[in-house]
Amino acid sequence: xxxxxxxxxxxxxxxxxxxxxxxxxxxxxxxxxxxxxxxxxxxxxxxxxxxxxxxxxxxxxxxxxxxxxxxxxxxxxxxxxxxxxxxxxxxxxxxxxxxxxxxxxxxxxxxxxxxxxxxxxxxxxxxxxxxxxxxxxxxxxxxxxxxxxxxxxxxxxxxxxxxxxxxxxxxxxxxxxxxxxxxxxxxxxxxxxxxxxxxxxxxxxxxxxxxxxxxxxxxxxxxxxxxxxxxxxxxxxxxxxxxxxxxxxxxxxxxxxxxxxxxxxxxxxxxxxxxxxxxxxxxxxxxxxxxxxxxxxxxxxxxxxxxxxxxxxxxxxxxxxxxxxxxxxxxxxxxxxxxxxxxxxxxxxxxxxxxxxxxxxxxxxxxxxxxxxxxxxxxxxxxxxxxxxxxxxxxxxxxxxxxxxxxxxxxxxxxxxxxxxxxxxxxxxxxxxxxxxxxxxxxxxxxxxxxxxxxxxxxxxxxxx
Amino acid sequence: xxxxxxxxxxxxxxxxxxxxxxxxxxxxxxxxxxxxxxxxxxxxxxxxxxxxxxxxxxxxxxxxxxxxxxxxxxxxxxxxxxxxxxxxxxxxxxxxxxxxxxxxxxxxxxxxxxxxxxxxxxxxxxxxxxxxxxxxxxxxxxxxxxxxxxxxxxxxxxxxxxxxxxxxxxxxxxxxxxxxxxxxxxxxxxxxxxxxxxxxxxxxxxxxxxxxxxxxxxxxxxxxxxxxxxxxxxxxxxxxxxxxxxxxxxxxxxxxxxxxxxxxxxxxxxxxxxxxxxxxxxxxxxxxxxxxxxxxxxxxxxxxxxxxxxx
Numbered sequence: 196x197x198x199x200x201x202x203x204x205x206x207x208x209x210x211x212x213x214x215x216x217x218x219x220x221x222x223x224x225x226x227x228x229x230x231x232x233x234x235x236x237x238x239x240x241x242x243x244x245x246x247x248x249x250x251x252x253x254x255x256x257x258x259x260x261x262x263x264x265x266x267x268x269x270x271x272x273x274x275x276x277x278x279x280x281x282x283x284x285x286x287x288x289x290x291x292x293x294x295x296x297x298x299x300x301x302x303x304x305x306x307x308x309x310x311x312x313x314x315x316x317x318x319x320x321x322x323x324x325x326x327x328x329x330x331x332x333x334x335x336x337x338x339x340x341x342x343x344x345x346x347x348x349x350x351x352x353x354x355x356x357x358x359x360x361x362x363x364x365x366x367x368x369x370x371x372x373x374x375x376x377x378x379x380x381x382x383x384x385x386x387x388x389x390x391x392x393x394x395x396x397x398x399x400x401x402x403x404x405x406x407x408x409x410x411x412x413x414x415x416x417x418x419x420x421x422x423x424x425x426x427x428x429x430x431x432x433x434x435x436x437x438x439x440x441x442x443x444x445x446x447x448x449x450x451x452x453x454x455x456x457x458x459x460x461x462x463x464x465x466x467x468x469x470x471x472x473x474x475x476x477x478x479x480x481x482x483x484x485x486x487x488x489x490x491x492x493x494x495x496x497x498x499x500x501x502x503x504x505x506x507x508x509x510x511x512x513x514x515x516x517x518x519x520x521x522x523x524x525x526x527x528x529x530x531x532x533x534x535x536x537x538x539x540x541x542x543x544x545x546x547x548x549x550x551x552x553x554x555x556x557x558x559x560x561x562x563x564x565x566x567x568x569x570x571x572x573x574x575x576x577x578x579x580x581x582x583x584x585x586x587x588x589x590x591x592x593x594x595x596x597x598x599x600x601x602x603x604x605x606x607x608x609x610x611x612x613x614x615x616x617x618x619x620x621x622x623x624x625x626x627x628x629x630x631x632x633x634x635x636x637x638x639x640x641x642x643x644x645x646x647x648x649x650x651x652x653x654x655x656x657x658x659x660x
Numbered sequence: 661x662x663x664x665x666x667x668x669x670x671x672x673x674x675x676x677x678x679x680x681x682x683x684x685x686x687x688x689x690x691x692x693x694x695x696x697x698x699x700x701x702x703x704x705x706x707x708x709x710x711x712x713x714x715x716x717x718x719x720x721x722x723x724x725x726x727x728x729x730x731x732x733x734x735x736x737x738x739x740x741x742x743x744x745x746x747x748x749x750x751x752x753x754x755x756x757x758x759x760x761x762x763x764x765x766x767x768x769x770x771x772x773x774x775x776x777x778x779x780x781x782x783x784x785x786x787x788x789x790x791x792x793x794x795x796x797x798x799x800x801x802x803x804x805x806x807x808x809x810x811x812x813x814x815x816x817x818x819x820x821x822x823x824x825x826x827x828x829x830x831x832x833x834x835x836x837x838x839x840x841x842x843x844x845x846x847x848x849x850x851x852x853x854x855x856x857x858x859x860x861x862x863x864x865x866x867x868x869x870x871x872x873x874x875x876x877x878x879x880x881x882x883x884x885x886x887x888x889x890x891x892x893x894x895x896x897x898x899x900x901x902x903x904x905x906x907x908x909x910x911x912x913x914x915x916x917x918x919x920x921x922x923x924x925x926x927x928x929x930x931x932x933x934x935x936x937x938x939x940x941x942x943x944x945x946x947x948x949x950x951x952x953x954x955x956x957x958x959x960x961x962x963x964x965x966x967x968x969x970x971x
Contacts, residue, residue, distance in 0.1 A: 227665050290700075300697050301709050303933045317714050321721035328728040328828040331791050331799055549797070557797035558826045562835075568718065569832060581714050589707035592699025599700060610674055614667065621664030625966045632970075 196247055197254060199655065203648045205242070205255035209641035212239060215258040216634035220627045227627075231409035233265045233620035235401055263401040269616045270408055274415040274422070276609050278474030281416035283602045285479025286487065289364055290595040293491050296356035299588045312353060312495075313588075315346040316502075316581045323565035326548055330558040331516070336543035340535060343524060347533045350499050354530035357492050364484040365459045369451055371417045371477045372461065376448045378414045379432070379439055382407060386429035387443030393428045400428070418449075418461075419474030435470040437463050458485065487594050494587035496529040501574045501583075503533055505567055513547030513560030520547060672958040679951045686944035689935040696933050705932050712929050718832075719922040726830050726915050733838035733911065735788040737904045740840070740853065743783050744897035746776050747863060751890045754870055754882050763877040770874035777814055777867040781806055784817075784842055784854050784864075794842030794853060795821030803842045804854070804864075813871075817864035819843035819855060830914045838907050840900055853900050860889070861896035 197205060219237045226232040238260040244251035299311040322339040329335050385407040392400040407430065411422060420434045425442070432440040439447050447466060451459040461477060462469045472478035507523040514520045522545060527533040539545045549557035568579065575583035689695060696702045696709070753769050761769075784804040786793055795803030803821035806814045823844050827837035844852035855862045866889040873881045 294699055297699075299699060299706075299710070301694060301706060301933055302697075303694055303709075303929055313710050313714060317717040321717055321724075324718075324721045324725060324829060327826075328725040329789070330826060332789065551797070554797040554822065554824070556791065556795070556799040556826050557824065558828060562828060565829065566833075582711065585707050585710040585714070588699050588710065589703040592701075592703035592706055595700040596703055613670070614661075617664055617667050617670070618662040621662075621666050623662070623664040628966045628970060 197245060197252070199648055199652055201245075201254070203645060203652075206641050206645040206648060208242070208257060209255050209644065210638060212237075212256050212258045213634045213638040213641055217631055217638070219261060220630040220634065223622045224624065224627050227622040227624060229405075231405050231412070232622070233263045233401070233405055234622045235261050235263050238262050260398050261401065263399060263404065264620050265404075265408075266616065266619045269612060269619065273609075273612050273616065274411060275419070275474075276605070276612060277412050277415035278419040280602070280605050280609060281418075281475040282479035282482070283598060283605055285364075285367070285476040286483045287595070287598045287602055289360065289480065289483025290487050290591065290598060292360040292363070293357065293488055293591055294595055296353055296360055297491070297588060297591065298353070312346070312349050312584055313581060315342065315349045316584060318342040319346045320565060320568035320581075323561055323568075326546065327558040327562040327565050330548045330561060331555045333543050336546050336548075339546060340540050340543055343535045344540065347525065347527075347535055350495070350530040350533045354492070354495060354499075357488060357495070358531075361484050361488055361492075362457075364480045364488070365457065368459045368461075368477055368480045371475075371480070372449050372451050375414060375417045375477070378410050378417070379448060380445055381410050382414070382430065382432065383440045383443055383445040385410065386440065389428045390443065404428075415475065417475045418472040418477045435473060437466070437468055437470060439463070487591070491587060491591050492530075494583070494590075496531075497575060498580060498584050498587070499530040499533050500528055501572050502580055503527060505570075505572065505580075506564060509560060509563045509567065510547050512550070514549045514552045514554075514557075515547045516544040516549075516555050518552045519545060520552070522547060668958070668961055672954065672962070675954050676951070676958075679947055679954060682947045683944065683951065686940055686947060689940045690937065690944060693935055693937070694933050695935040709929055709933050712925050712932070716922055716925050716929070719918050719925070722829065722831050722918050723915065723922075725828050726911050726918070729828070729830060729836060729838040730908065730911050732788060732793060733904055733908050735786065736793055736838065736840050737901070737908070739783050739786040739794070740897055740900050740904060743780060743854070743863070744894065744901065746780055746783070747890055747893045747897060750776055750867060750870060751887065751894065753874075754887045754890055757874055757879050757882050759879050761879065766874045766877050766879065770871050773867055773871040773874060774813065777864065777871060780854070780863050780867060781814070781817060792821070793839055796839075796841055797824045797826050798822055814864075814868065816868070819845070819852075823849050823852070825850065830911065831918055834914070836907065836910065838911070840904070851896070851899065853896070856896055859896055859899075860892045862889075863893045863896075866890055866893055 216237050216239070219235055223234050237258050239256050240259045242254040242257050245254050246252075297311055299313060302310060319339075319342045322335070322342040325335045326332070326339050385403055389400045389403045389407065392403065411430070411432075414420065414432075418434060420432050420439075422430050422432050424430050427442070429442045430440070431438060431442075434449070437447065439445065439449070447463045449461060449470070450464045452462050452467075452469075454460045460469060460481065461472050472481070503525045506525055510524040511521055515522070522539055523536050524539055524546070525533055526536050546561070548561035549555065550559040551557055568581065571577045571579055572583070578586060688697070696705050699706045750773060753773055757766055757769055781804055784794055785802050791799035792801070792803050793799070795801060798821045801820050803819060804817050805820060807816040807818070809815045819842055821842050823841050823846060825837040825839050825841060827835040830836045840853045841850050842853055843855035844850060845855060845857045847857045851859060852861070854864065866886060870882060870886045870890070873879075873886060
């Protein structure tokens with residue numbers, strides 16, 4: 196038998212338990228929009244039983260813990276998908292910049308022009324044709340110089356833009372590395388707090404774990420890492436086999452270093468071990484810079500250098516209207532350095548169109564230059580100059596298009612995972628409101644128990660009168 | 661699946677953003693009339709369109725080259741035709757100059773022949789756009805220069821040009837020259853217009869000889885040699901008129917071919933790059949309907965909760 200005072204005590208504990216229920220429901224409602232928050236539930240258990248003449252008798256209920264509803268498998272899956280998404284997005288960004296840098300758009304409605312380098316390249320070869328049909332016409336020669344200058348400028352501009360994009364990617368690698376270091380510091384600190392909290396009062400440090408999971412997801416979008424939880428609740432984090440966080444200790448941080456040619460890569464600060472980020476935006480930026488952009492850039496330089504050497508080889512053997520010979524049409528060696536030879540640019544008569552001195556109407560050299568347009572070049576995998584450029588544009592477009600598709604698929608995977616996780620840990624206002632009513636009613640009932648016991652005590656007290 | 665407070669808004673945001681992306685794409689297609697604009701849209705098509713547009717530019721240039729050739733050919737034709745009528749007149753004079761004519765009459769005819777000679781020299785130095793057209797690849801120097809005696813009569817005409825002809829492309833790898841060599845004394849290669857050693861044509865020398873024979877009253881020599889020589893000149897001009905005609909008709913034919921090829925390329929580009937407007941508009945409509953439905957249903961669901969029914 197609990198006795199009247201025992202029952203009164205049970206009523207008090209019951210009030211406290213139901214109040215805790217409303218408090219947790221209130222906390223869930225307050226955090227309904229908090230990112231990374233996992234809903235919590237009060238765990239209520241019957242109190243210890245008391246032996247009685249009739250057998251063990253219940254003594255009410257107690258709140259024994261506040262549990263969090265999380266799915267570890269889903270959390271892990273979301274971390275690894277975040278790395279993939281991060282890498283793809285960074286690559287997509289790099290390629291989109293490359294596409295914009297080339298400025299190669301199709302326009303069939305307006306001028307029907309090709310824009311960009313393709314347009315200027317056609318312009319140069321048609322100008323060669325024009326000079327070949329009127330070799331003595333200075334106006335045609337002047338147009339040829341202008342077209343050659345346009346093409347050279349276009350090469351220079353696209354080259355400079357691509358260099359800028361590469362520099363921008365280096366910047367984002369730097370920024371992302373700094374961000375990763377800040378997150379690593381936070382996670383180490385959270386590890387310490389979680390261990391301390393869980394060892395001291397017991398139970399789980401739910402809210403701290405929520406924050407740590409959110410931080411880990413941010414880190415995963417920057418680089419791929421492996422995380423393993425120790426028995427004391429701390430998480431060990433290592434990148435490419437190098438441990439960065441062990442317990443509450445941040446044993447190493449990340450830094451970037453110049454691997455040559457201004458190409459930044461990732462390594463650890465203390466042990467200076469080069470790391471493969473293996474995923475995330477850092478890896479995506481590195482890939483984009485060293486693979487996608489480098490290939491566009493390489494193609495462009497190859498085309499420019501082939502154009503320079505082939506045009507110069509033919510042009511320098513010719514004779515100008517003044518009889519001079521041996522001058523190159525272009526100077527420079529690649530897309531960045533290509534320029535029209537200043538001597539020729541200053542005087543259209545100096546274009547060496549003829550293959551014999553003193554024959555102004557001879558167009559054999561400029562005709563050869565015009566026919567260069569349809570000549571396949573060994574240095575360009577047996578494609579023509581403009582064919583090779585068009586192929587470079589198409590290859591870049593192919594890369595971007597395939598990344599776009601991959602990102603589309605990745606978005607579907609991620610949104611499915613997020614929806615699944617939301618189903619497990621998301622707060623439902625309807626549920627919480629129902630819980631509130633449930634706990635409120637139980638609270639009212641417990642209060643009724645206390646007032647009933649009070650009345651019974653009153654009766655017992657009045658027995659003496 | 662358990663649906664929570666944030667499932668609806670998150671799902672709605674995803675759906676709306678996907679529909680927005682689609683609407684944006686269809687709208688851009690409708691506005692530009694193009695299925696592809698950037699390389700990422702359809703890399704293989706973009707490559708083909710770029711190639712075809714490049715080819716169109718080259719064809720346009722061939723058209724311009726052909727026009728230039730036509731201009732040169734017609735300039736040459738005018739000069740050749742006039743030279744031919746000049747030779748006809750000279751032959752007429754040579755026929756008139758028989759033994760029955762008095763020396764005075766012959767001398768008068770000689771004056772006319774002298775003026776024909778001057779005219780022939782002028783025609784041989786015909787210019788087009790500032791260039792001499794009968795000097796081979798030396799258009800900047802007078803191809804035919806005259807030597808005169810003390811009285812100022814022309815005694816010889818020498819050729820300063822060469823026997824090379826500049827040719828340029830009228831379609832891929834097809835080279836054509838619409839010019840004619842003024843003189844060829846080498847006996848091989850292309851035939852010279854005014855002087856050609858292979859066919860024996862030399863209008864200047866023959867006119868000089870006719871004039872001199874008329875002046876000296878040597879009707880027999882005129883009858884014996886000059887008439888036959890002038891016949892050679894006439895044949896030479898007839899040959900060149902024929903050749904010029906062939907060149908002009910070839911230019912006409914090539915223009916038609918180039919034009920046809922250019923038209924078919926335009927069609928191919930359009931097939932590759934143009935949006936199917938009917939299809940795009942229907943899809944745009946579908947997307948817009950879905951967008952409206954998503955907004956409406958989302959708005960209704962989001963505005964309701966258990967709270968509406970609790971007091």
